[in-house]
Amino acid sequence: MIAKRIIPCLDVKNGQTVKGVNFENLRYAGDPVELAKKYSEEGADELVFLDITATTEERKTTVDMVKRTAEQVFIPFTVGGGIKSIEDMKILLNAGADKIAINSAAVKNPELINMSAKYFGSQCIVIAVDAKRADNEFYVHINAGKINTGIKLKDWLIEIEKRGAGEILLTSMDADGTQNGYDIEMTKLAATNLNIPLIASGGAGNNFDHFIKVFEEGNADAALAASIFHFNTLPIPILKKELKNRKIEVRL
Secondary structure: OOOEEEEEEEEEEOOEEEEEEOOEEEEEEEOHHHHHHHHHHHOOOOEEEEEOOOOHHHHHHHHHHHHHHHHHOOOOEEEEOOOOOHHHHHHHHHHOOOEEEEOHHHHHOOHHHHHHHHHHOHHHEEEEEEEEEEOOEEEEEEOOOOEEEEEEHHHHHHHHHHOOOOEEEEEEOOOOOOOOOOOHHHHHHHHHOOOOOEEEEOOOOOOHHHHHHHHHOOOOOEEEEOHHHHOOOOOHHHHHHHHHHOOOOEOO
16 A cells, blocks of 8 residues: 655745745744754655745745755655746756646646656646635636636646646645645545545644545545644644554555
8 A cells, every 4th residue: 555645835935934824814934944854854755845925036045945955855845836937847856856836837828737747757747736615616726826717626637637747736725724624525526536646735733533534535645734733733753653553554
């Protein structure tokens, strides 16, 4: 059985880790490289960095952060936020990132998925998807969740896979930052329609059952969380030990 992965997410703004609720009301959580090193030492399987401002000025800060992380962290890490071209990806991968995550750019230019998968290999390309419930349907949002594209989640996921993506990072905007648990319905819908790995994101709290459910009922391959790790609400070693005790296959 393939082990389930635990992935801390570091949302980065102005070189610092931040966390909000439903994509708003941000508060600072510490230096991203220091947190990354801590999580690596605690047993995280991978890391995800998302540059949530991603302006031209911030890009240099992000590249420097990637270089420093690659020097100190020895687990795979993904970088996303404001990436719009093959050249953007090349810069970050050359700086030390293992994978690239694209979101808005993929929706606006789906051919970018094909191009990047062909150029770097599918294993390097993660498509981040932010989705929100409306009228008993899930819709894809872009631009940090501000724009509803009108695209149904299921349709977009199927297209992403066909175009060559290697992995999906699916965030429930409704659950984000609430710590009330993952959106199991959304996660299960995605897992049912995908043959590539699925990372569930949004809603993890100080409750082991949140993780049990997203793995057992949602069929996610990995669970991403932020607040509970940043503020030490649920340390990774304790979480993984409990998952192992509850018969969820994880790497200790």
